Amino acid sequence: MARPYLGLISGTSVDTVDAVVASFGPEPAAARVVYAHGHPIPPRLRRDLLEVAAKERTTLARIARLDVEVGHLFADAALAAIRGGGFDRADIAAVGSHGQTVRHDPDGRWPSTTQIGDPNVIAQRTGITTVADFRRRDIAAGGQGAPLAPVFHQAVMSHPSLGRAIVNLGGIANVSLLDPADSRGSVPLGFDCGPANGLLDAWARRHLDAPLDQDGHWAARGVVHGPLLERMLADPYFSRPAPKSTGRSYFDEGWIDRQTRSVEEPVAPADVQRTLCELCAATVAESIETYGPETVEVYLCGGGVHNRTLVERLSAGLAPRTVLRTDALGIPADSVEAAAFAWLAKRTIEGVPGNLPSVTGASEAVVLGGVYPGRVRSDRPGDGSG
Secondary structure, three states, X not given: OOOOEEEEEEOOOOOEEEEEEEEEOOOOOOEEEXXXXXXXXXXXXXXXXXXXXXXXXXXXXXXXXXXXXXXXXXXXXXXHHHHHOOOOHHHOOOEEEEEEEEEXXXXXXXXXXXXXXXXXXXXXXXXXXXXXXXXXXXXXXXXXXXXXXXXXXXXXXXXXXXXXXXXXXXXXXEEEEEOOOOXXXXXXXXXXXXXXXXXXXXXXXXXXXOXXXXXHHHHHHOOOOHHHHHHXXXXXXXXXXXXXXXXXXXXXXXXXXXXXXXXXXXXOHHHHHHHHHHHHHHHHHHHHHHHOOOXXXXXXXXXXXXXXXXXXXXXXHHOOOEEEEHHHHOOOOOOHHXXXXXXHHHHHHOOOOOOOHHHHOOOOOOOOOEEEOOOOOOOOOOOOOO
């Protein structure tokens, strides 16, 4: 049996590091999550990362320190997943580390994206070859550098004859529109629809003194504020054609404040939260209707699947399409993104392109990331390595 890969990611919500050990068979659809671990991010580090991501200016010293600190955090997550799953380090073919995004500006004069979490630290501490820095090669090829998961979605989640959409409800909501597996002459499309948990969590932190709106209960107590929703939907990002991508540096707390100030009357905090849920649901539904009208089935993944209010509004907006979690396809909703980067690491090690130009807008398909060699060793007693 081929050795599994380990994927690591901390999304724009900066809530946990997701570590997933996944196996991939000879057939693309033979992907299986063998073990999943959610590794907590210490509150102080989370505050630092959110602050750095929200500010246009910071210091080189701070970024350098956080790069190494996040590298150790990711190494801790990888080692915890290996131990928790009962693996030996020598069992893992490679680690695919997305890192923590602190800046994403693919449309600037000098297009760029920055993910921290020093892969040298991960490779050294785990002893496992580590693949990282996936996004910048796509940007170098003229792409957005995001989203990268659609190529994985297409390979392992497409249907032989039906159009499907995979919606990731992370800090940002993104959609993958999957061609039927037996289609000819067409290519999948994927892009960032707009904000999701990033703004919902930020508003909850401000008004509930909590990391998130648990299960969407607070939003459920509010009502949609029509003029505010209209102002939000008028943001130019939503009318931009795909391919496109965005991040916390655009959709931040300041963005919410500017929208609320633009309406004549004060808006209750719970109503803002409810309106943010409606914004996410409306932009996802509109994206699928515009770019994938033939979509029959929609599968949700990411942390937003636990927000009942958001999922209810999405289901209503996407009706009569079937809306389920990706668990129904064999990959747990909380593990899809990390599994994607385990799979992308495999592609890189094999020298196979990992981007989709139809998704990112790159000029060509390219091999993604850099490879940081590990060293062969085993945790099994008596093998003489260490």
